[in-house]
Amino acid sequence: MHKKMTFKELLKQDVNAMFLNPEEFGETHVVNGQEMVIIIDNNEQIEREKRVGQSVGGIYANQKLIYVAAADFRELPKQGSKMMLDGEVYLVDDAIVEGDMYSITISANRGQGKKQR
Numbered sequence: 001m002h003k004k005m006t007f008k009e010l011l012k013q014d015v016n017a018m019f020l021n022p023e024e025f026g027e028t029h030v031v032n033g034q035e036m037v038i039i040i041d042n043n044e045q046i047e048r049e050k051r052v053g054q055s056v057g058g059i060y061a062n063q064k065l066i067y068v069a070a071a072d073f074r075e076l077p078k079q080g081s082k083m084m085l086d087g088e089v090y091l092v093d094d095a096i097v098e099g100d101m102y103s104i105t106i107s108a109n110r111g112q113g114k115k116q117r
Contacts (some may be wrong), residue, residue, distance in 0.1 A: 031068065032084050039067040063093070063107040070100050077104060 024055045026037040042065075063106060064085070070076075083106050084090070090106035 003018045006114060030084070030086050031066075031073070034072075036072045038069065062090075062109075064090070064103065065103065065105050067098075068102050068104065070097065070102055073102055076102055 027040065029040075029103050030039050031035075031038060032078060066085070075096045078099060079092055079094060080090055081092045083092055083104070085106065088108065090108045092104060093107050094103075094105040096103045
């Protein structure tokens with residue numbers, strides 16, 4: 001007899017099968033030197049910017065909201081730590097555990113976020 005999966009077990013299964021699936025929502029990017037499938041959520045980021053504002057010390061910030069599998073990323077990044085996304089340097093503004101995924105807001109002031117050589 002098969003044991004029914006719990007809702008949490010189904011969500012965990014859906015992290016890679018649905019949400020981070022490149023044929024569904026996920027896209028392959030290089031995060032901290034490691035290639036992984038993530039979601040860059042521009043729509044949610046726009047909504048958050050409306051509520052909070054996007055200016056950092058009067059300088060326009062290039063801000064992104066990304067979702068990663070907790071298993072791929074391992075440790076939740078600390079606020080203020082550096083993060084590389086596709087060769088560009090960002091600072092972690094916020095990082096939240098959302099089940100088996102992390103929601104991470106990163107930003108770079110205009111002129112920052114340059115490609116590392």
